[in-house]
Amino acid sequence: MTDFIEPQKKFNVESSGLDINAVPFKEVNQPGPASLLEQAKGFWVTFSTMFKKNQTVQYPDVKAPTAPRFHGRHQLNRHPDGLEKCIGCELCAWACPADAIYVEGGNNTPENQVSPGERHGAVYQINYLRCIFCGLCVEACPTRALTMTNEYELADDKREKLIFEKEDLLAPLRQGMLAPPHPMYPGMTDTNYYNGDVKESHPSQNLNGQG
Amino acid sequence: MTTAELLAKDPGWIIVVKALIVFVICVVSTLMAVWTERRVLAKMQLRTGPNRVGKFGLLQSLSDGVKLALKEDIIPAAADKIVFIIAPIIATAMCFMSFAVIPMTGVVNLFGHKTALQLTDLPVGVLYVLAVTSIGVYGVVLAGWSSGSTYPLLGGLRSSAQVISYEVAMGLSLVAVFIYAGSMSTSVIVSSQHQHIWNVVVLFPSFIIYVISMVGETNRAPFDLAEAEGELVGGFHTEYSSLKFALFFLAEYVNIIAVSALATTLFLGGYHALPGLGFTEQWLGGWFTFIWFLLKVNFFFFIFMWLRGTLPRLRYDQFMKFGWKVLIPVSLVWILIVATLRVLQQEGASRPVVIAFAGGVVLIVMAISSLSDRSKQKSRAPLPEGEAPDFPIPSLPHVKSVKVSGGE
Numbered sequence: 001m002t003d004f005i006e007p008q009k010k011f012n013v014e015s016s017g018l019d020i021n022a023v024p025f026k027e028v029n030q031p032g033p034a035s036l037l038e039q040a041k042g043f044w045v046t047f048s049t050m051f052k053k054n055q056t057v058q059y060p061d062v063k064a065p066t067a068p069r070f071h072g073r074h075q076l077n078r079h080p081d082g083l084e085k086c087i088g089c090e091l092c093a094w095a096c097p098a099d100a101i102y103v104e105g106g107n108n109t110p111e112n113q114v115s116p117g118e119r120h121g122a123v124y125q126i127n128y129l130r131c132i133f134c135g136l137c138v139e140a141c142p143t144r145a146l147t148m149t150n151e152y153e154l155a156d157d158k159r160e161k162l163i164f165e166k167e168d169l170l171a172p173l174r175q176g177m178l179a180p181p182h183p184m185y186p187g188m189t190d191t192n193y194y195n196g197d198v199k200e201s202h203p204s205q206n207l208n209g210q211g
Numbered sequence: 212m213t214t215a216e217l218l219a220k221d222p223g224w225i226i227v228v229k230a231l232i233v234f235v236i237c238v239v240s241t242l243m244a245v246w247t248e249r250r251v252l253a254k255m256q257l258r259t260g261p262n263r264v265g266k267f268g269l270l271q272s273l274s275d276g277v278k279l280a281l282k283e284d285i286i287p288a289a290a291d292k293i294v295f296i297i298a299p300i301i302a303t304a305m306c307f308m309s310f311a312v313i314p315m316t317g318v319v320n321l322f323g324h325k326t327a328l329q330l331t332d333l334p335v336g337v338l339y340v341l342a343v344t345s346i347g348v349y350g351v352v353l354a355g356w357s358s359g360s361t362y363p364l365l366g367g368l369r370s371s372a373q374v375i376s377y378e379v380a381m382g383l384s385l386v387a388v389f390i391y392a393g394s395m396s397t398s399v400i401v402s403s404q405h406q407h408i409w410n411v412v413v414l415f416p417s418f419i420i421y422v423i424s425m426v427g428e429t430n431r432a433p434f435d436l437a438e439a440e441g442e443l444v445g446g447f448h449t450e451y452s453s454l455k456f457a458l459f460f461l462a463e464y465v466n467i468i469a470v471s472a473l474a475t476t477l478f479l480g481g482y483h484a485l486p487g488l489g490f491t492e493q494w495l496g497g498w499f500t501f502i503w504f505l506l507k508v509n510f511f512f513f514i515f516m517w518l519r520g521t522l523p524r525l526r527y528d529q530f531m532k533f534g535w536k537v538l539i540p541v542s543l544v545w546i547l548i549v550a551t552l553r554v555l556q557q558e559g560a561s562r563p564v565v566i567a568f569a570g571g572v573v574l575i576v577m578a579i580s581s582l583s584d585r586s587k588q589k590s591r592a593p594l595p596e597g598e599a600p601d602f603p604i605p606s607l608p609h610v611k612s613v614k615v616s617g618g619e
Binding site for chain 2: 042046052
């Protein structure tokens with residue numbers, strides 16, 4: 001290892017015929033300083049701006065809506081009967097450039113059917129201290145389980161509080177949804193679920209006898 | 212009765228009360244000035260500015276001050292402790308002292324005593340202000356040096372160079388006022404303006420030079436090279452925290468208000484009303500003159516804010532060039548003209564002589580400016596063929612140095 005890079009070939013100005021003087025001179029139009037009146041225009045800009053409507057949003061009092069596709073906090077979606085869409089495949093974790101997502105898959109059993117099919121996400125964590133909100137995880141998700149909301153108020157005073165667990169990320173139960181685990185819709189396979197054939201929960205899915 | 216005679220009759224307790232009033236005016240106007248500046252600058256930048264503490268955010272600077280006072284006071288290990296502590300005290304005390312000679316009201320009734328709101332009236336009042344503000348520079352220089360750190364040192368040196376350079380121009384611009392008023396006493400200058408016409412009209416070039424140099428003197432944008440955030444972190448006060456930093460902050464703003472008050476006194480007729488509104492001076496038992504004074508000071512303070520909102524910071528060499536090669540020669544020539552006119556007037560020269568002199572000056576100025584324009588045009592003329600300048604080029608390793616001469 002040497003400290004400097006040895007030039008490969010000695011460059012000789014005379015022999016190469018490349019002379020700086022070979023380059024023709026070109027007159028470049030360089031305007032000098034503008035006139036004093038022209039320069040004073042800036043003062044009018046600042047003065048007139050004082051009487052314009054200002055752009056500040058009084059944030060905690062007024063919350064301006066974000067752009068519709070703003071990358072905010074993640075959400076783990078559900079099928080219309082309440083079963084989770086996440087199948088614990090870890091593709092989101094692999095796609096994540098900031099290594100912010102941690103997933104552990106688990107087997108679905110007849111007693112513990114969390115999502116349609118064989119597997120579900122048993123542990124799902126997103127570390128919002130690492131997340132850069134690039135959305136590559138959403139692109140990677142094969143079941144549209146992971147999407148992003150517009151929620152942007154993610155500040156907190158403890159590092160631990162900024163690691164969101166599955167319960168923090170799961171979408172709320174809507175009308176007609178039952179909290180998993182519960183059996184799949186009678187007569188439906190996971191393919192039917194993905195094709196959108198399941199529109200709501202079936203009374204037989206309710207194990208707790210409610211709803 | 213002149214103001215000096217009026218003030219000479221003040222009993223001791225009135226002087227103490229007035230000193231207290233002047234101090235309170237300085238501190239309160241600093242708090243207000245910080246708030247005003249933040250709000251006005253925000254307006255110039257399409258923002259709102261502080262509006263949450265108190266009504267319209269009026270208490271923002273007060274809460275900032277309390278916050279500063281409650282912070283941890285750090286003295287760096289490399290600092291010279293005694294000087295480090297004395298420096299902010301010097302800077303602040305000198306700013307307050309310059310307010311002693313500023314006449315803020317006409318004759319008023321203060322606790323049953325007929326006096327004027329002016330602490331003292333020195334025969335050399337304006338020189339006193341200049342002297343005191345230059346001692347204030349010691350605060351800045353010592354702060355920079357005693358911090359035991361590079362950036363504060365550079366900031367302190369820049370600041371001293373700057374203030375010394377611009378103090379010359381400032382002093383020269385005031386000479387014309389002295390010649391015209393025949394006195395250096397602030398109250399006499401105010402009353403002479405009241406009898407004739409404001410100095411801003413007759414001595415307009417002096418006024419412009421003073422306004423420019425007062426911005427340089429107070430280290431404010433666009434001349435804030437001493438605390439250029441992008442270059443020197445915080446400048447001379449980088450290592451300061453807590454109350455000591457607050458003192459520098461206070462000093463900066465009191466200094467701004469002091470030079471504005473001096474400008475008001477010397478050029479805008481002091482506490483007197485605008486021409487034609489003289490009847491307002493009797494309102495509130497004469498205290499209304501204080502409102503006129505405040506209005507004029509605020510006018511200058513607005514200029515400070517306007518400059519800060521509009522202009523970028525100057526490069527150091529351009530700044531020095533402007534001070535030494537433009538401001539000082541121009542004010543020297545201007546003093547010559549004013550002095551000559553004054554002598555002609557006092558010697559009872561006839562009107563044609565005065566007009567001839569003024570016309571001669573105008574002709575000379577026009578001739579010089581057209582000559583300089585022509586020389587500029589000549590230097591801009593296209594380069595003749597084959598006459599390119601000879602630039603020496605530093606040699607690169609393994610390459611023979613190239614001599615550049617005329618393009619063919």
